[in-house]
Amino acid sequence: MYHYNAFDRAFVAERSAQFRAQVERRIDGSLTEKEFKPLRLMNGLYLQLHAYMLRVAIPYGTLNSAQMLQLAMIAERWDKGYGHFTTRQNIQYNWPKLRDVPDILDALAEVGLHAIQTSGNTIRNVTADHFAGAAADEVADPRPMAELIRQWSTDHPEFQFLPRKFKIAVTGSPNDRAVTAAHDIGLRIISRGGDIGYCVLVGGGLGRTPMIGKVLADFVPEADVLPYLESIVAVYNLLGRRDNKYKARIKITVHETGIDEIRRLVEREFTARKVAFTGIDQEWLAGIRAQFAPPVFERDAAAAFNATYAAQPAFRAFVDTNVAEHRQPGYAIVSISLKSHGATPGDATAAQMRVMADLAKTYAHDELRISHEQNVILPHVPKRHLATIHAALHRADLATANIGLISDIIACPGMDYCALATARSIPIAQEIATRFEALKVEHDVGPLKIKISGCINACGHHHVGHIGILGLDRAGAENYQITLGGDGTEDAVIGARAGPGFGAREIVPAVERLVFAYLDLRTSPEETFLDTYRRLGMAPFKAALYGRGEASVNAA
Amino acid sequence: MPRPFTPKVVTASALLEGDVVYMTPDNRWSRYLAEAEVIEYEPHAQIRLLDAEMQPDQVVGPYLADVRFGANGPEPAHFREAFRMKGPSNYAHGKQEQA
Ligand code: HEM
Numbered sequence: 004m005y006h007y008n009a010f011d012r013a014f015v016a017e018r019s020a021q022f023r024a025q026v027e028r029r030i031d032g033s034l035t036e037k038e039f040k041p042l043r044l045m046n047g048l049y050l051q052l053h054a055y056m057l058r059v060a061i062p063y064g065t066l067n068s069a070q071m072l073q074l075a076m077i078a079e080r081w082d083k084g085y086g087h088f089t090t091r092q093n094i095q096y097n098w099p100k101l102r103d104v105p106d107i108l109d110a111l112a113e114v115g116l117h118a119i120q121t122s123g124n125t126i127r128n129v130t131a132d133h134f135a136g137a138a139a140d141e142v143a144d145p146r147p148m149a150e151l152i153r154q155w156s157t158d159h160p161e162f163q164f165l166p167r168k169f170k171i172a173v174t175g176s177p178n179d180r181a182v183t184a185a186h187d188i189g190l191r192i193i194s195r196g197g198d199i200g201y202c203v204l205v206g207g208g209l210g211r212t213p214m215i216g217k218v219l220a221d222f223v224p225e226a227d228v229l230p231y232l233e234s235i236v237a238v239y240n241l242l243g244r245r246d247n248k249y250k251a252r253i254k255i256t257v258h259e260t261g262i263d264e265i266r267r268l269v270e271r272e273f274t275a276r277k278v279a280f281t282g283i284d285q286e287w288l289a290g291i292r293a294q295f296a297p298p299v300f301e302r303d304a305a306a307a308f309n310a311t312y313a314a315q316p317a318f319r320a321f322v323d324t325n326v327a328e329h330r331q332p333g334y335a336i337v338s339i340s341l342k343s344h345g346a347t348p349g350d351a352t353a354a355q356m357r358v359m360a361d362l363a364k365t366y367a368h369d370e371l372r373i374s375h376e377q378n379v380i381l382p383h384v385p386k387r388h389l390a391t392i393h394a395a396l397h398r399a400d401l402a403t404a405n406i407g408l409i410s411d412i413i414a415c416p417g418m419d420y421c422a423l424a425t426a427r428s429i430p431i432a433q434e435i436a437t438r439f440e441a442l443k444v445e446h447d448v449g450p451l452k453i454k455i456s457g458c459i460n461a462c463g464h465h466h467v468g469h470i471g472i473l474g475l476d477r478a479g480a481e482n483y484q485i486t487l488g489g490d491g492t493e494d495a496v497i498g499a500r501a502g503p504g505f506g507a508r509e510i511v512p513a514v515e516r517l518v519f520a521y522l523d524l525r526t527s528p529e530e531t532f533l534d535t536y537r538r539l540g541m542a543p544f545k546a547a548l549y550g551r552g553e554a555s556v557n558a559a
Numbered sequence: 560m561p562r563p564f565t566p567k568v569v570t571a572s573a574l575l576e577g578d579v580v581y582m583t584p585d586n587r588w589s590r591y592l593a594e595a596e597v598i599e600y601e602p603h604a605q606i607r608l609l610d611a612e613m614q615p616d617q618v619v620g621p622y623l624a625d626v627r628f629g630a631n632g633p634e635p636a637h638f639r640e641a642f643r644m645k646g647p648s649n650y651a652h653g654k655q656e657q658a
């Protein structure tokens with residue numbers, strides 16, 4: 004994995020020292036909040052409903068055990084013993100005290116982590132497929148490019164004051180696990196006649212105006228990617244609207260200007276910029292790629308796996324739902340669910356973080372990933388260790404076999420923490436998971452993605468949930484709007500609104516009606532919720548939600 | 560026609576911890592809504608908000624929040640304020656642990 008070079012280390016140390024001085028000056032009164040706020044946001048420090056919140060970047064979601072142990076130490080020493088993993092492959096601490104934040108940043112820097120560019124109108128933490136470098140379906144590892152983009156964009160002088168924040172995601176697999184179509188720029192590595200290139204999508208995004216990214220270029224050779232990206236960001240920097248924050252994202256620029264005109268401008272810019280790239284970025288890329296070299300895989304890694312799999316039903320259930328195919332024979336990818344039924348999606352205690360770190364170190368080439376689905380991944384596991392890992396996870400309440408199922412819910416912090424929220428998300432997620440666990444239908448229902456946001460900003464990705472739930476404030480009460488048919492994969496679709504919202508007490512029964520309607524409607528257990536919705540459309544689900552009479556009224 | 564003025568309190572986040580605080584009649588910042596000064600007169604509300612804004616060394620982001628009169632003094636009028644008063648619903652953290 005990537006290790007900081009001397010430049011990175013010096014940069015992070017300097018930023019941390021600067022911030023320590025800024026905090027002192029805020030506390031002694033020489034900085035006003037107005038002056039201090041942009042400074043703290045630049046360092047990932049937000050003020051939420053009940054406390055400060057520190058957002059720590061985990062570039063492309065990759066961590067080693069030492070970093071995970073440090074996250075656990077921070078949770079215990081300066082927070083309330085846990086951390087919250089988010090859809091942006093970050094970790095958030097919900098309770099740091101202002102005075103402690105500089106110490107936390109120093110502790111992060113010790114293991115090469117930081118909170119820079121987790122906020123502000125900059126190029127944010129670049130995200131990548133959480134199975135990168137491991138997935139059986141991968142064309143090429145997306146992380147070297149993600150890292151190259153990180154290095155190029157960090158403190159890039161031209162791009163510190165963009166019209167709005169800018170998010171980039173990279174996938175190296177045809178099965179898009181990085182939701183590239185919902186990012187300002189999405190990159191998809193493809194192979195054409197043996198040549199590696201990048202399909203570039205632009206103008207995707209969620210929030211109040213959700214849009215699916217459009218293809219700007221279907222094949223950009225690797226050597227041209229950075230100048231091409233720089234050209235896109237430069238065009239956006241000029242055209243992007245600074246008059247209205249709600250119209251400032253590149254998705255609006257693309258929508259208003261038209262993809263063809265954007266393409267023409269980007270290509271013109273590219274011709275000019277390409278000459279300034281002397282190939283130094285390609286040297287960097289080669290250096291970075293060497294750091295992402297795959298681990299030295301064991302031979303005969305599967306050993307007695309098949310026998311244990313056949314003999315132990317609980318282990319078998321875990322393997323069937325939480326283990327994915329690895330590119331290396333004898334290996335597997337393990338997804339550790341942070342969604343045990345009734346728990347807060349994405350939360351892990353310090354003790355759980357230590358268990359995961361130890362397992363990674365002892366059995367799995369010292370690597371961990373954070374997924375945008377708020378779970379933790381062990382990307383390189385020899386199958387012979389799976390049973391031991393399962394047992395250890397089970398003891399730490401981390402062995403819930405629900406990856407991709409109805410209780411594997413994405414939920415943003417909502418009004419339990421977030422100052423922008425219009426309703427809570429976490430209790431709805433908890434209740435749905437508990438309810439379906441009690442009904443014992445989760446495995447029968449099969450793949451179903453529920454995603455919940457506590458306001459229109461859509462941090463919980465509700466637009467791309469098969470069932471999306473958006474929490475709103477309707478006349479002073481929490482109200483939840485349902486969208487159906489959203490999809491965050493390579494065939495990305497924004498979900499459609501089902502109709503009027505439901506109160507906090509009605510929303511879980513409403514979801515239950517949807518799910519039972521699906522079980523009645525599907526042609527076979529192989530037909531998923533999303534497939535059934537695509538085949539039949541909204542009408543039968545609307546009927547399940549609102550009853551026949553009302554459905555026709557609402558359809559008007 | 561002007562709408563009737565709803566009673567208000569001045570609330571903010573404490574600078575050092577970010578904890579929810581309320582302005583009291585004797586110019587302290589209390590962690591408890593019950594101790595807040597309830598303001599029933601619009602011009603006075605604006606003055607108290609100005610007072611709060613002049614204490615940036617203690618609080619961040621002061622604003623006026625609507626309250627209702629309840630059995631034990633002021634109660635939040637909106638659910639957001641009710642959550643701020645109580646703490647998050649997924650753990651007994653924040654004000655719930657101090658209580
Ligand atoms: C609690 C503090 C947070 C604040 C103040 C915040 C703020 C925002 C805002 C204002 C937007 C809308 C941006 C736009 O449409 O221009 C947004 C979008 C988003 N945020 Fe958050 N957010 C917070 C927490 C989170 C968390 C916890 C996550 C991850 C779980 C997250 C991930 C995202 C994602 C994925 C989007 C939508 C993608 C897009 O940018 O279009 N945010 N956030």
Ligand code: SF4
Nearest residue numbers: 415421424457458462
């Ligand atoms: S969607 Fe809204 S409530 Fe949820 S974290 Fe984002 S800004 Fe907060």
